[in-house]
Amino acid sequence: GNSVTQMEGPVTLSEEAFLTINCTYTATGYPSLFWYVQYPGEGLQLLLKATKADDKGSNKGFEATYRKETTSFHLEKGSVQVSDSAVYFCALRSGGGADGLTFGKGTHLIIQP
Amino acid sequence: DTAVSQTPKYLVTQMGNDKSIKCEQNLGHDTMYWYKQDSKKFLKIMFSYNNKELIINETVPNRFSPKSPDKAHLNLHINSLELGDSAVYFCASSHWGSGELFFGEGSRLTVL
Numbered sequence: 001g002n003s004v005t006q007m008e009g010p011v012t013l014s015e016e017a018f019l020t021i022n023c024t025y026t027a028t029g030y031p032s033l034f035w036y037v038q039y040p041g042e043g044l045q046l047l048l049k050a051t052k053a054d055d056k057g058s059n060k061g062f063e064a065t066y067r068k069e070t071t072s073f074h075l076e077k078g079s080v081q082v083s084d085s086a087v088y089f090c091a092l093r094s095g096g097g098a099d100g101l102t103f104g105k106g107t108h109l110i111i112q113p
Numbered sequence: 114d115t116a117v118s119q120t121p122k123y124l125v126t127q128m129g130n131d132k133s134i135k136c137e138q139n140l141g142h143d144t145m146y147w148y149k150q151d152s153k154k155f156l157k158i159m160f161s162y163n164n165k166e167l168i169i170n171e172t173v174p175n176r177f178s179p180k181s182p183d184k185a186h187l188n189l190h191i192n193s194l195e196l197g198d199s200a201v202y203f204c205a206s207s208h209w210g211s212g213e214l215f216f217g218e219g220s221r222l223t224v225l
Contacts, residue, residue, distance in 0.1 A: 032212045034212055034213075038154075041218070042218055042219075043117070043203055043205075043216030043217050043218045043219055044156075044203070044205075044214075044216045045215075045216065046213050046214070049212065049213065087154055089156065091212075093212035100146050100148075100158045100161050100169060100205075100214070101158070101212060101214060102158075103155075103156040103157075105153065105154065105155050106154040106155070106156070108154070
């Protein structure tokens with residue numbers, strides 16, 4: 001079956017630090033990959049996505065590259081801000097139709113001023 | 114102008130009671146979902162519907178019964194609530210075949 005593995009949190013960084021959150025996956029076929037972000041008290045929202053190998057998704061300074069050879073989709077940001085504090089979820093979708101997403105367990109990111 | 118709205122946001126109830134959570138989306142999507150998020154933030158799909166038809170029914174106790182009166186609504190009814198049902202329940206919607214889901218703000222259910 002499909003699965004997503006993320007690094008355990010919480011991850012605590014200082015403002016302007018470089019961020020990497022690791023994500024690896026197991027899936028049949030050629031999945032689409034996603035990063036979702038959940039700010040405190042809110043629902044999840046899509047941060048970025050990549051639909052095929054070597055695609056790079058980017059948004060709000062965050063980037064992730066779909067690496068088929070390492071089955072990875074690591075999230076990176078060059079300089080984090082306090083407002084980036086949230087829970088980040090890596091997810092994949094390998095089926096069609098209404099299959100929904102398979103999520104990782106989430107990584108809680110805390111940015112200190 | 115909330116895209117995916119759920120009610121109620123908070124629900125505190127006793128074991129054994131029956132409760133419902135309602136969800137509505139105004140995005141024109143044809144597919145809707147219920148996810149459960151446990152205390153460790155782990156998200157697991159429970160159900161998905163497309164055009165009012167049940168597509169996915171994960172290994173969820175049959176005390177949970179979703180109902181979709183139309184494409185824009187997906188409600189969740191839970192019978193005989195148990196302590197382990199305490200969680201945040203998220204409704205989401207998307208276009209058929211899209212991995213871009215739009216989530217509601219969640220409904221936090223606490224069973225005492």
